[in-house]
Amino acid sequence: MLSFNSKKQLSQFLAEDIGKGDITSALLPKIKISARIISREDAIVAGTVYAKEIFKLNGCNVKILKKDGSRIKPNQTIMIIRGYAEKILTCERTALNLLTRMSGIATQTNELVEKIPKKTKLYATRKTAPGLRYFDKEAVKIGGGKKHRLRLDEMVMIKDNHIAVENSLLVIIKKAKRKYKKFEVEVENTSDAVLAAKEGAAIIMLDNFSPTQIMKTIKVLKNQKLRNKVLLEASGGIHSKNISKYGKTGVDIISIGSITNSVKGIDMNLEI
Structure with missing residues (x-):
C-alpha cells in the first residue's frame, strides 16, 4: 500500500x-x-x-x-x-x-457519534473532494468516527452498478470470493442480504433501508443463524434528525457521506 x-x-x-x-x-x-x-x-x-x-x-x-x-x-x-x-x-x-x-x-462527526450507541460505529465514505480525502478522513477519526475505505484497492465493495453490469449478485460474489477473503456487498432488500450472508460477505450494506426494514432484516438473519457472521451497515438517507433511530436498530455500522461532502x-x- x-x-x-x-x-x-x-x-x-x-x-x-x-x-x-x-x-x-x-x-x-x-x-x-x-x-x-x-x-x-x-x-x-x-x-x-x-x-x-x-x-x-x-x-x-x-x-x-x-x-x-x-x-x-x-x-x-x-x-x-x-x-x-x-x-x-x-x-x-x-x-x-x-x-x-x-x-x-470533526465537530459534525462528534455530534452524530453522541447520538448512537457506543457499539455502533460511525463511518465516513469516499464522498470527498479530490486531494482532501486523507485530511477529511483524519478529521472524521478525530471526531470519533471511522475512516472506512480510503481507496478502491483496500477492500472489495460490490455496489448496485457492479451488480447491474454483472447482472447477477451471486456471480459477482463468487468472483470476489475466489480472489479475496474479505468483501462487502451493498443490498437493497432482505433476500439479497440473506444471500450475501450465506455467501460469506464480511459486511453487508443495507442501502436506503428504513429502521423498520433493518430490524426485519436482522430478525430474518437471526432466524437463519446468519446475523453473527456478518457486520451490518446502514447507509442512505441518514442524518442528525434520524440517526438515533438507526442506532437503535442493532446495526454495527452507520455510514454517512454528508460529514465529508456537505461539511x-x-x-x-x-x-x-
Whole structure:
C-alpha cells in the first residue's frame, strides 16, 4: 500500500494559492510579528498539525495551544504563529481553509457519534473532494468516527452498478470470493442480504433501508443463524434528525457521506 505524503500535499495546497507570489504581502515591511488563530464558535478542533506544517513550510514558528480533538469555545486561541509578516499572511488562507474544514468535519462527526450507541460505529465514505480525502478522513477519526475505505484497492465493495453490469449478485460474489477473503456487498432488500450472508460477505450494506426494514432484516438473519457472521451497515438517507433511530436498530455500522461532502466549516480567524 502506498503511503500518503501529507507534507507534499500541503506544499501543493500552498503553491496553488501562492501562484507566482503573494504580491500584496510582498508590499509589507520586512518585520517579524506574532499572530494567533482563534475560534468564533464552539467546536472540536482538528487539523492543527497540518496547519502548523503549512506555516512551517514558509519558515514560520508555530505553537499549538489546542490539540486535535480538543473542545474549543468562542475566542479561544488555537495556535500562535511567529515569523515575518509576509510569510505568515501568505499562509493564512491555506492554513485556515484546512483547519476550518477539518474542524467542521470533526465537530459534525462528534455530534452524530453522541447520538448512537457506543457499539455502533460511525463511518465516513469516499464522498470527498479530490486531494482532501486523507485530511477529511483524519478529521472524521478525530471526531470519533471511522475512516472506512480510503481507496478502491483496500477492500472489495460490490455496489448496485457492479451488480447491474454483472447482472447477477451471486456471480459477482463468487468472483470476489475466489480472489479475496474479505468483501462487502451493498443490498437493497432482505433476500439479497440473506444471500450475501450465506455467501460469506464480511459486511453487508443495507442501502436506503428504513429502521423498520433493518430490524426485519436482522430478525430474518437471526432466524437463519446468519446475523453473527456478518457486520451490518446502514447507509442512505441518514442524518442528525434520524440517526438515533438507526442506532437503535442493532446495526454495527452507520455510514454517512454528508460529514465529508456537505461539511460546514468552523468560523476561525487569524489575528495579529
